[in-house]
Amino acid sequence: MGLRIALLVVTVLLAGCVGNPGPAGTVTETKSNATNSTERTVVSNVNETKVVERALDAEKAYVASKLRNASCVESWDTYPIVMDREGTVVNQTTSGLYVDVQQPYAWGNEDIEADSASRATYLVTDNETQRVSGPEIDPC
Template identity: 35%
Template sequence: MWCLFVLFVSASGCAGPNGDVSDETATDRALAAEEEYIETRLEGAACVDGWGFEDYGGWGETATALNRSDGGVYVAVRHPFWYSTVELDADIGTEATYLVTADDARRVGGTEVSPC
């Protein structure tokens, strides 16, 4: 019984023997990468007075594993955020696709964040 438990634990980790990423790990990493993408764009925007990840517009935060290819998992992500400038207050979100591998979460397309 102990051998089966050890086998189960090792099989449910982040990566399998051939480097595959589980759907759960891939979606978690894609959401984290999208947060970093949004944060980088808003922190670097001179016109932005404030911003955050709260969902005031009803976008919802979701991540769905789409398919496996290229040694990884393609993940569709929706992530809410808001920002304010002198001219406007925006409650919006992004939609993006990530390719998540054992070593990387790469944004392969999606909504551009450029508030200025």
């Protein structure tokens, strides 16, 4: 029985990773009284496109906050000039979906003007979008 459940979970996971961006997953837990273990299954009800947008919006807000609060920055923008704004779901776990993002930005002062892009990974769940890795932005 355990093998059937494992095969079903693998099939569901692979189905969500092939083809057009479609529904991704959330987690439900069931406890087995006999073994006192917890099985986790994926339930499709989250749109991958929306998950990527949430991660991109969070990174844009992160970049804007860092540039707005940098003492050496006189002007800045998060509009894509040199690089594209990109996001990709790279992993789906029982914790949520991991999304790699790239957010272009530009900043300047009287001595320099610079274009760059932040790169980070976000964990997106039903209730939270959390930056889990990526370099800090500190133009000063």
